[in-house]
Amino acid sequence: MKPSSRLSPVARRTLLRGAAGSLAALPFFSGLLSTVAQSQEAPPPLRLFVMFTGNGQHPNHWIPTGNETNFTLAPVLQPLEPHLSDLLMVHGMRGSDGHSGGMSECLTGRPSPSGDAVPTGGPSIDQLLAEGWRGQSPLASLELGVRPANDTVDHITYSASGLPIPPIGSPIGAFDKLFGLTNEDPTQAEQRRARQRSVLDSIASDLVGLQGQLGAPSRTLLDEHLTLLRQKETELQKPYQPLSCTIQPNPGPGAGIVKDWKDQNDNILSAFRCGVTRVATLRVGGWGGIEDGDWYDEVGVRAGHHNADHGGSADPYNDLLGINRFHAQQMAYLVDGLAKIPVAGGRLLDYTLVVWMNELGLGDFNHHSRKDVHVVLAGGNKTGLKTTGRYVQLANEPYHNFLVTMAQALGRGDVTSFGDEGTRAISQLFA
């Protein structure tokens, strides 16, 4: 009989790292490899996680009562109570207005001027950070979604060329992407990589040939295609260095919003723990959140998020509360997971800045304004941000300064301006 601890390959899959990247960047594996064990003394590099949900928040649901350090959490944020000492709630920032302006503004600081959220320039702050860290982890960034909508108006993250980056909406798809090379035989992997190099070389030549035949305005997509291909080629040029990290079981097929979200959170936790990436985003729905009324049935709310936000459901106040509390629970799950991963010098949470943002600000039903933009930060206390259980109310602070703040906290002191209006970091948020 097999010993019970011997799990099947599916249950305990092992991640093989495809790209080189420095081992030192990956010091917090669960101790499978001696090389990892040796490097556990080095603190891990900083990480960023952005969670997006739609529609803003009702002030009564969100604003704590009390002062900066002594307050009671409002009902939506109560699921985060166990992590109070790692929180920083901020509001009173001034952004643009409308769903579409807010979507494109969230991470780029460049709101769309009209009702269509159009790419207004890139990169978004997450991509700027990812680009700076490219090569230090197998994936520069990881964009995931829960029931993500995919129209032009639905995106928050944009490449340097200004094109929107769609998320992977299927948890099993994301799992496959992250861990698809699981248990690949190194000889076979090398053969595959050699074949891919030759294939990519040919495809890149096709793209280069087209660059010579077409004017720049006609090649927007082709140019981006070539850029991405070159990145992949660079990765394939490096020697194959498999690295093992035990990850969570295969999530299996999707089964509703509760399981999908948990599975995507688990993908992100594994990706951060295993050093697969340093930048991850999770977009829930698109502008206006998840409109499909059925999807919140599981959490006891029979309403679409946008409809409830417009006061259009049976009990909009409580429907909205139920939806956003559920969202906060998901953030709490992720924060809890990060807090439980030990690394040199503390918890992985200390090195990971978690940000929850919306495309609208605080406001009563039907508001479409970003006059009072709010964010919830958690963890990342090694970034210099003072996320120690604080509630900071700013006054008319340009929201784009918050994007500068994120960049500087994550080691990009050179980012002194960002977006249309970002000119400085917000000093009140730092220790």
Place this chain on the structure above:
Amino acid sequence: MREFYLGLLAAALSAGALPACQGEAKAPPVPVEDYSEGQFGPTRPVSTSHVETDRPSGIRRLSARELERSFEVLTKTRVASLGRLPPDSLSFSYDRVVDSQTMSQAHLDAFTDIASDVATTLLNEQRLAELEAACSPAILPPPGVSRVAKIVGAAMAVGPEWAVGPDNDNPNDLRTQYAPDPQASYSHAFDSPGSYRVRFNLTVSAASVDKLNVLFGGQTVHTRQNVAGPQVVELVLDVKQTGTQVIDFVLTTEPDDNALVVSYHGVDIEGPVDPGEGAFANERAACVEGLVGRFASKAYRRPLSADEQARLRAVHASAAEQGGYMVGIRALLEAILGSPHFLYLVEVGSPVDGLPGIFRLSPQEIAARLSYSVCEEPPDEPLAVAARTDGLNSIAQIEGQAARLLAKPCAQTSVQRFFEQWLHLNRLPGLNKDPKVFPEYTEATRQGMLAESTRFVNELFWNESSTLQNLLSANYSWPTPETAALYGMSVSAQEKVTLPSERLGILTQPAVLALTGIFDGTSPVHRGVYVLEQFLCDKPPPPPTGLNVIPPPPDPNATTRERWAQHSNSPTCAPCHNAIDPIGFALEGFDGIGRFRATENGLSVVTTGGIPSIGLADGSITGAAELTQALANSEQVRACFAKQWLRFSVGRLELPADAKSLDTVGAKLSNASIKDAFLSSFTTGAFLHRIEEPSK
């Protein structure tokens, strides 16, 4: 200035009188002299308010649907991994509008996975010959990478059980003693089909074996007589399918000889091996040539240049050097199916003298555009031949090919998909309604709505050669039993019936009325915006920055219209909503799932309205029938429909240079069937040229 000469070009192209010419295959379809400026009059400006300058334009990617069909046509393979592509954006209603496309890591990963999956399927199923006749399985090595599995005797299943023991000489062996007819088996997991070399290593002592039968899948595949002493029994297995299969080695002594002792040292299984190694060098080279030549031309929808062919040969050679001939074939397929020439609708064209930014498409490019417009799949053989042999050089030839394609079954699917996307019927499956308000809105009702409207557009387009006017104002339809109930009628099956007088045309069908309603009621704003965007191509601006959008609260003592009346009273809302709401007000006679109603909350429903943007002031019409009649007679609706078709058929938003081409199609719509108007679009300047907007 640019708009001026583009307009001139458009005027020239829409004039349409292209002489049939007998030039070379590369001859331009339109003689250059037709572009001299003097021949053209002024053109109507096209509104560009919705064309955002930072959006991608130019070369578009094939939609997921077009890719799916392209793989099916080219490789006869249904590709499961297409689902890994991020869904196509529907920002401009259609899934193939370049202005809403993006390119990302997720796309690149999906393209890589898809090409790899298709190659794996074709190789494992040994179907390469379906792509290229020169690649018959008879001359090809097996698809899998050959491996040797060395199985020790101790890992075999040996019986009878009472006779089995360890071999004292070698702990990796097993031994049977005193059994006259012992047997050894091994279950092997075969990774791929093909020939496998099997070497069974045993020592027979104390007696001799009369007969050793090797069984595979229960069938005897090899027999050896008189086995004695140390022996290696070697044979080749023909493995038809992958997976775990059992090989049995059955020994017999005759008559039963109880003295028999057999040591089982193990079995080696090597494969899949290449039985034709060295024998088919020329045939295999021809297979590569066929893929590089014929197959790649089909995939790229044009002949490849010598350089391109050389590069693909190099892909094969370099991968074959690493992993063998078949790995080279796999790489070759991946390079072709991952190429932008396959994944995008690549159109380069040739410059038109004196008209910068205008490029005349080559015959192959016209063939591809035509085929992907009408059928959403690659050109068929007659079209490809026409493109190669001067068969697309005149208006008449292009029209002939377009008419031929439009008669194919694939066109029925694509035309239906155009209507579904234009009318947003593709959004019906995800449409929920409050069951407390609309208990009748069941899954069957939802499907009935879709079935009725789909049947309606198909009948009108194909069987009735209907005009756009009739689509908007027909007093009949094909309701299902579920939708007939919403009409207050009863039918036993879907059949053509005359509708109650309050209903005319597609806008009054339950599908559209439900789509434009909201969760628990109607919304004059949603219906107004829908008509403005889809039928009048007049996109209302969003609410002004900083405005708190406050829809009227539910009120059991007021009609929807009364609740929305404040729009027209508010100075902030009125400028826009005075253009939007009157359209929706005229449709207030239908509830959120399309039932006719004379009252709401016990109050009379007022259905006076208007279409201010085409000069019909609020109050000038009453009810849906008058509204749809006004739309049916509107030139702006025809102009908009021409734009909608251009967005779908050319896969981009309209540009100023399209003005005359749009006029041509719009004019056709006023006196001919929708089908004929579509046909006329394929010979307009917009369709036969690529327009490259200068850098902003």
